[in-house]
Amino acid sequence: MESNKRKCGFVDCNNLIEKKEGYAWPVACENCLYSKKATRCDACFKKEDSRFHTIWEFSDEVTGENKVEFFVEATNFDYAKEVIQKFLAHNISTELRQELNSLYQKCLDLEKDISEFKELAREKATKEQGIRKEFIQEKGGSQFNIYEYFLCASCSKELNERERKLREDYDTKLSKFTVFDDEELFDRVATEIGHKAVDKITWTTGTKYTEEEFEENHKKNKESLERILKEAETNNSGNLNLSQLEELRKRVEFYNNWDKPSKVSQEIKENSFQKGQRSENNSSVLPWILGIGGIIILLGTIIYFVYRNKKKLI
Ligand SMILES: [Zn+2]
Ligand SMILES: [Zn+2]
Known part of the structure; x- marks a missing residue:
């Protein structure tokens, strides 16, 4: 049962706040949002001059919005199975085929224990959400705004440590479900x-x-890199030193070899990325490198997050 209205986050205010399409929930009505500012830590009540660490509460009992079930529903082995099947559809070595087949079998076996898996995932998500409220109660504090936590540096550090520990415990328990x-x-x-x-x-x-x-x-990234390289080699070659030009060439080479089934592209990728990190401090070519780095980083980040998000779920 989801509603698009809920109470203002301040206990003494009964105004309703509305969730706008495509936006996150506001934490307070407009009156309160600008007039009420936290002046003490929710947990230890210590006043601080610097800004508090703010943690947004993402579950909401009032509206029925609860990310726990959303998270649990998203956890399944369909992604792993589909990826493996798509790998298997390619022309690959017998050895790799056998390994992928046994991974696929592992998915089928794990599916038999899906209820245990979901139970653990649910427990983890529930505890992750509850740990902040528990922390504040334990310290004898109270929330300034029910949808947010304002914590001083030391309380925030303590809570972070507890959250890290909790995640670690569950990651260990959930590791047998990793594909x-x-x-x-x-x-x-x-x-x-x-x-x-x-x-x-x-x-x-x-x-x-x-x-x-x-x-x-892929095409856009490749074209941008090639254009930058061409410009660097002709008009602007003075702006880049030899090793930077070489790095740029390697990146283009990586893109050209990206679809080739060989170890070469992997080596180029590794060398090129390591070099790229080191050369970013050179200020005279910084705009160049940031431009190139930006494209690679953007693409890399997207791929990385797709990998990570998916892997977290499996
Ligand atoms: Zn209000
Ligand atoms: Zn504190």
Whole structure:
């Protein structure tokens, strides 16, 4: 039961606040939002001159909005199964095929224990949400706004530590349900079918991205890099020193080899990314490098988050 109205976050105010389409919930009515400012830590009541660490409460008993069930529903092995099937559809070595087949079998076995898995996931999400309220109660404090937590630096540090510990405990319990241990498998598949094919599969499986969007993105990134390299080699070569020009060439080479099933593209990727990090301090070519780095980082970040989000769920 979700509603788009809820009470203002301040206990002494009964005004209703409304959630606008596409926006997060406001934490207070407009009157309170600008007139009421936290002046003490919710947990220890200590006053601080610097700003408080603010944590937004994402569950809401009033409106029935609860991310716990959303999280639990999202946890399934469909993503892993689909990715494995798509890998298997490629022309790959017998050895890799056997490994992927046994991983697929592992998914089927894990599905038999799905209720245990969901129970753990539910428990983890519920505890993650409850830990802040518990912390404040334990310290004898109270929330200034029911939808937010204002914590001083030391309380925030203590809470962070508890949250880290909780996540660690559950990650250990949930680890037997992990299908893809790390990116090593993805890299091995890439040596046989190419990084582009792997990235395309992980990008588009279980997401709103289509293969066309993936291709379009890839094409744009490649063209930008080639254009930057061409300009650097002709008009602006004075702005880049030799090693930076070399780095740029390697990045273009990586993009050109991205779809090739060989170890070469992996090596180029690693060398090029390591070099890129070191050269970003050179201020005279900073705009150049930021431009190139931006594209790579943007693409890398998207791929990374798709990987991470998916892997967290499995
Ligand atoms: Zn209010
Ligand atoms: Zn405090």
